[in-house]
Amino acid sequence: MMQLAEKIREAGVVGCGGAGFPTHIKIKGQTEYFIVNGAECEPLLRTDRYIMTHFATQLIEAMDAIGREMSAAHCVIGLKAAYHEEIAALEKAIAEADSAVTLCKMESFYPAGDEQSLVYEVTGRVVPPGGLPSAAGCVVDNIATVLAIYDAIHGAPLTQKFLTVTGEVKHPTVLRVPVGTSFARCIELAGGTLQNKWFCVSGGPMMGKPLTMEETETAVVTKTTSGILILPENGYHAKHRELRVDAMLRQASSACIQCRSCTELCPRHLLGHPLQPHKIMRKLAMNRDIGALLADPDIQRAQLCCECGICEVVACPMGLQPRTINRLVKQKLSEAKIRCDSGTGPFIPSPERDVRKIPTxxxxxxxxxxxxxxxxxxxxxxxxxxTVAIPLKMHIGAPAVPVVKAGDRVSQNQLIAVCPPDAMGAAVHASIGGVVTAVGDRITIREAKA
Ligand code: SF4
Ligand code: SF4
Incomplete structure (x- = not known):
């Protein structure tokens, strides 16, 4: 009988809520904790909550299968105590299946769904800085990924996506659409926009990708799309997107008052990690040449930043951008192939952590x-x-290699691109049946009557 990891690999399942790490790699081997992220901590998104309410039975069946496969002593869904309907649906499914899955009910704070914060909430263990949850005996997946695993167990590849469309649209809604559906079609399904001019975010408002109206025209739903937010054209996201790096650094040098608020509210710092964004801001304020500072251990610790955005959206009284600057520093460090040395610990969470959590x-x-x-x-x-336009790279690793050409007829769920040999990646399947009309960095399929 085919092993679970093999079924998941064949179905092309990748982490649906984040960067798209191939799931079959994650679930190989054993773990003490299998944790499912049901926090959906990004404000406005309702995708995972919808799935927990309406697909609780499927989620629990898949979690039990993964728990057995990985010999997990604990299978836990981390979600917010305020999710009453979701909790009721999951508790009913757990009882009906006589499952050992448990729920960890958290406060409504951001970022409760950050992998390392979630591991601490569930286990009381701190993942070492720069490490993976496996270093604390945990494997973490999100709710939508577990539903995709359920489908994989039953022979269906990942070709359909749940996502939230909300904000300045006539009918905010959860959608279930084929991978490769255009954002324009998704917005139409939500009744269209309320304004003629708007700004879009793909994903959640704290960590999602900002898109102008022009960029939205070519955007499509991928395996990792969790939401489409239509926001005012002059709102926070549009304004921040316009800021240039040199202006940001100039602002930092003239306006950073070294209040430490960015560090004191940083969720990674509160877990005991040696990340101190105020120090990064101070050093860059004194010397705006990031390249010249890469050997500095305080600067290198920008690599420990999860880019949650608390420092710039909530903490900084001067409207500065520590997160964006950390992102730039990380990019320079990666280009220079420098890994920060975080020390050996112990990494002890701050006693202030509970009172410094940011309400969503x-x-x-x-x-x-x-x-x-x-x-x-x-x-x-x-x-x-x-019509759908299915990207060949919707995951971490190498792009998938097409096994179809223009003119081929394909059926829904047919394999259309494979992971290259000896590379990390994921298979891609047709999300609708029809005729392949183009093969480039996307495979375009147009519906065709038989
Ligand atoms: S974005 Fe800011 S608050 Fe979040 S982890 Fe990075 S430095 Fe800390
Ligand atoms: S919160 Fe803002 S002003 Fe305060 S130290 Fe951080 S970057 Fe500087």
Whole structure:
């Protein structure tokens, strides 16, 4: 019988909530804890919550299978205590399946879903700085990924995606659409936009990717798309996207008052990691040439930043951008192939951690998104577009290699691109049936009647 990891590999499952790490690699071997991230801590998103309420039975069946495969002593879903409906659905499914899955009910703080914060909330263990959850005996996946694993167990590849479309749209909704569906079609399914001019974020408002209206025209749903947010054209995201690096560094040197607030509220610092964004800001304020500072251990610790955005959205009283500057420093360090030395610990969480957690609503307020924060989104809309453009790279690792050519007829769920031999990556399948019309960095399929 085919092993679970092999089924997952064949189905092309990758982490649906983050960077798209191939799941079959993650679930090989044993673990003490298998933790599922149901926190959905990004304000406005409702995707995982919808799945937990409506697919609880499938989630618990898949978790039990993974737990057995990995000989996990504990299978835990971490979610917020405020998710009453989701908790009721999951507890019912656990009881019906006589499952050993447990729920860890957390406060509503951001970023409760950060992998390392979640591991600490569930186990009380700190993942060492720069390390993986496996260093603390844990494997973490998110809710949508576990649902994709359920489908893989039952022979279906990952070709359909759940995502939230909200903000300045007529009918905020959860969608289930084929991978490769255009953002334009998704926005149409949510009733269209309320404004003629707007700004888009792909993903959550704290960590998602900002897109202009022009960029949105060519964007498509990938295996990792969790949301499409339509936001005011002059809002926080649009303004910050315009800031240039030299202007940011100039601002840092003239305006950083070294209040330490960015460090004191940083979730990684609060876990005991030696990341101190105020020091990075101070050093760059004195010398704006990032390249000249790469040997400095304080600067190197920018690598420990998870880019959650708390420092710049919530903490900084001067409106500076420690997260964006950390991202730049990380890029320079990676180009120079420098890895920071975080020391050997012990890494002890701050006794202030609990009182310094940022309520999710506060993050939404600071982003100017309060009016969308409490929108009720319960509806699911589904669609079968006539055309999809499926990217060959929707995951960490090498792009998939096409096994079809223009003119080929394909059926839904047929394999259309494979992971190159000896490389990390994931297979790609047709999300609709039809005729392949183009093969480039995307495979375009147009529906065709038989
Ligand atoms: S983005 Fe800011 S708050 Fe978040 S981990 Fe990085 S330095 Fe810390
Ligand atoms: S919070 Fe802002 S002003 Fe305060 S130390 Fe950090 S970057 Fe500087």
């Amino acid at each position: 609503g506060k993050a939404a307020l600071r982003l100017g998104l309060w009016e969308y924060y409490h929108l009720e989104i319960r509806e699911l809309r589904e669609d079968q577009p006539q």
